[in-house]
Amino acid sequence: MKRIAILGSTGSIGTTTLKVIERYRNEFALEAITAHNNIAGLKAQIERFKPLKVAVVDEAAGKRLISRSKLPCKAYLGIEGVNKIASDKDVDIVVIALSGAIALRPLLAAIAAGKHVALANKEALVMAGSIIMERLKESKARLIPVDSEQSAIFQCLEAYNRNELHRIHLTASGGSLYDVPLKNFKHLQVKAILNHPRWKMGKKITVDSSTLMNKGLEAIEARWLFDTDISKIKVLIHRQAVIHSMVEFVDGVVLAQLGVTDMTLPIQYALSYPRRLVNNNYRLDFLKLKSLTFEKADTRKFPCLDFAYQAAKDGGSAPCVMNAANEEAVSAFLDKRIPFIAIPRVIEKIMAMHKGIRNPDLSAILESDAWARQEAGRLMNNMGR
Ligand code: NDP
Ligand code: MG
Numbered sequence: 178m179k180r181i182a183i184l185g186s187t188g189s190i191g192t193t194t195l196k197v198i199e200r201y202r203n204e205f206a207l208e209a210i211t212a213h214n215n216i217a218g219l220k221a222q223i224e225r226f227k228p229l230k231v232a233v234v235d236e237a238a239g240k241r242l243i244s245r246s247k248l249p250c251k252a253y254l255g256i257e258g259v260n261k262i263a264s265d266k267d268v269d270i271v272v273i274a275l276s277g278a279i280a281l282r283p284l285l286a287a288i289a290a291g292k293h294v295a296l297a298n299k300e301a302l303v304m305a306g307s308i309i310m311e312r313l314k315e316s317k318a319r320l321i322p323v324d325s326e327q328s329a330i331f332q333c334l335e336a337y338n339r340n341e342l343h344r345i346h347l348t349a350s351g352g353s354l355y356d357v358p359l360k361n362f363k364h365l366q367v368k369a370i371l372n373h374p375r376w377k378m379g380k381k382i383t384v385d386s387s388t389l390m391n392k393g394l395e396a397i398e399a400r401w402l403f404d405t406d407i408s409k410i411k412v413l414i415h416r417q418a419v420i421h422s423m424v425e426f427v428d429g430v431v432l433a434q435l436g437v438t439d440m441t442l443p444i445q446y447a448l449s450y451p452r453r454l455v456n457n458n459y460r461l462d463f464l465k466l467k468s469l470t471f472e473k474a475d476t477r478k479f480p481c482l483d484f485a486y487q488a489a490k491d492g493g494s495a496p497c498v499m500n501a502a503n504e505e506a507v508s509a510f511l512d513k514r515i516p517f518i519a520i521p522r523v524i525e526k527i528m529a530m531h532k533g534i535r536n537p538d539l540s541a542i543l544e545s546d547a548w549a550r551q552e553a554g555r556l557m558n559n560m561g562r
Pocket of ligand 1 (some may be wrong): 186187188217277297299324379
């Protein structure tokens with residue numbers, strides 16, 4: 178029986194992970210869950226899934242949770258509480274379902290503690306991929322990707338020598354703006370963007386999918402996970418989202434991983450790896466698939482994809498700065514402080530202003546992240562005037 182901690186249990190990946198644990202009660206037990214400030218959601222999860230430990234990052238919200246009800250489990254407050262759970266000796270598998278750069282410290286804590294890490298979060302690898310991969314080498318931890326594309330690549334590469342990899346075809350559904358002409362982008366409201374045609378996800382990643390920044394983040398994520406040059410990672414628009422990604426070997430052979438469009442399967446595999454658990458609910462019906470189509474991404478419409486490739490080529494602190502500027506811009510858009518079309522403008526400006534650091538250590542990464550957020554905030558305040 179594996180004991181699981183879910184960091185970010187109240188989110189989209191977190192709630193799906195809870196369903197997987199519930200379905201395979203003989204395989205998994207829930208040890209701990211964490212949230213930022215959604216204490217109503219957390220309380221309902223405590224009652225239903227009975228974890229032994231919880232952590233709430235927002236301390237005021239955490240104190241409300243503790244004072245309102247007599248908790249049947251141990252409670253920690255603040256990000257330190259999340260780090261503690263990530264390295265808890267009673268936890269075997271740590272699921273990192275936190276959204277954004279906040280996941281970096283807990284991820285490093287889980288790696289240092291030698292855990293089996295099921296990683297959904299992509300921002301941490303984008304900001305500090307080199308540090309994370311180095312620490313992983315020094316520890317007995319293993320990192321199993323949850324993101325559907327990375328899970329697909331991971332599965333396709335599993336039995337093969339990575340030196341024989343020619344390139345990776347990273348598929349993208351195209352997001353909510355595929356059919357919307359560029360000239361209409363200036364009128365786009367939050368509600369329209371949050372209506373993703375294929376995947377039901379958290380707000381930040383849904384906005385990132387609409388700008389294709391999500392694919393850019395994934396390209397950088399894949400670059401680290403599979404230790405390959407960014408030039409070998411090719412984005413393919415594949416509207417049906419049935420092929421979750423493909424790998425092409427030096428001899429021209431291509432392996433693809435296919436499955437229904439549901440995060441349950443990559444989550445389940447990341448938990449049970451290297452085994453597969455029987456699941457009859459997610460069978461692909463080939464006769465219902467009319468066609469599988471592939472197109473090139475339109476980077477004039479979606480410049481964020483180019484920004485990510487540029488940041489990956491620049492290396493060092495560049496991806497961290499790009500990620501921070503993006504997080505700030507997306508959050509401002511969701512709060513209706515900037516229009517949709519300002520998101521790429523903010524990222525481009527902050528990237529241009531940044532004086533890159535070649536081999537940043539952890540403190541240089543955290544400083545670059547803070548610098549980019551501050552400058553992005555200043556820039557967006559001036560935009561409003
Ligand atoms: P959600 O926004 O749905 O959930 C985020 C979770 O993290 C919530 O539990 C939230 O708590 C918690 N959280 C947010 N901010 C903080 C913070 N500052 N401190 C501590 N906890 C915090 O995100 P998703 O589940 O959609 O995505 C999670 C990660 O997985 C992202 O990196 C995303 O890119 C990646 N991913 C998601 C996919 C999906 O299908 N959703 C697919 C592939 C990857 P609270 O509820 O209290 O705010
Ligand atoms: Mg993905």
